[in-house]
Amino acid sequence: DARVTQTPRHKVTEMGQEVTMRCQPILGHNTVFWYRQTMMQGLELLAYFRNRAPLDDSGMPKDRFSAEMPDATLATLKIQPSEPRDSAVYFCASAGQLSTDTQYFGPGTRLTVL
Amino acid sequence: QKEVEQNSGPLSVPEGAIASLNCTYSDRGSQSFFWYRQYSGKSPELIMFIYSNGDKEDGRFTAQLNKASQYVSLLIRDSQPSDSATYLCAVSSGAGSYQLTFGKGTKLSVIP
Secondary structure (H helix, E strand, O other): OOOOEEEOOEEEEOOOOOEEEEEEOOOOOOEEEEEEEEOOOEEEEEEEEEOOEEEEOOOOOOOOEEEEEEEOOEEEEEEOOOOHHHOEEEEEEEEOOOOOOOOEEOOOEEEEEO | OOOEEEOOOOEEEEOOOOEEEEEEEOOOOOOEEEEEEEOOOOOOEEEEEEOOOEEEEEOOEEEEEEOOOOEEEEEEOOOOHHHOEEEEEEEEOOEOEOOOEEOOOEEEEEEO
16 A cells, blocks of 8 residues: 555553554655654654664654664554653654655654643 | 744635745755645645756646755645645755755645
8 A cells, every 4th residue: 555554543641651653654665754743843853764774863852762663564653651742743754765855654643641 | 953944824825826835945955855735634745846956847836946045935826725734845965865854834825
């Protein structure tokens, strides 16, 4: 399927709880990105992977966020413990081998931390 | 730090008019330029990309790039109410680069 998919689409949780978001990139795409979007900051790059290897996670708060790509069809973003300031929409995007900067976005996970 | 600047709007245009959206970028080494459309509550959708100076047309959309001025624009001809959305400009250092730097977007409202 030529779409990026993300689950869950919505997540409401309480402060301190663990949150895991999942992404399935477009089949054949080997670069996966995690973004966070808020009204104040816009789209921020959190981390990205190429061929499942993490290339850059400098945009991610290291103490609570972690990103992994256990296989070519699954990327995960985990927040533990979650805080109210993590409330945002989290997007996954993928890009193919030939056009590494042409990114296609998933529908996003809207996270609310109470 | 690489920056991409857009007027946040809202930009209001009447139906049928030309909407002009502008974007400037700080990194003179930028090579690839993208326009994404984002409807409220939805994800960004790639609508245009441009790599070379000049104009690139795709249907009602025209992207314009001026690298000397570090300026990229998107023109939407015959604007329709369905074009009402936020338009995000994104810039990268080119193929082989992985990172896009996004502007915060311009909200366009097309008035019937």
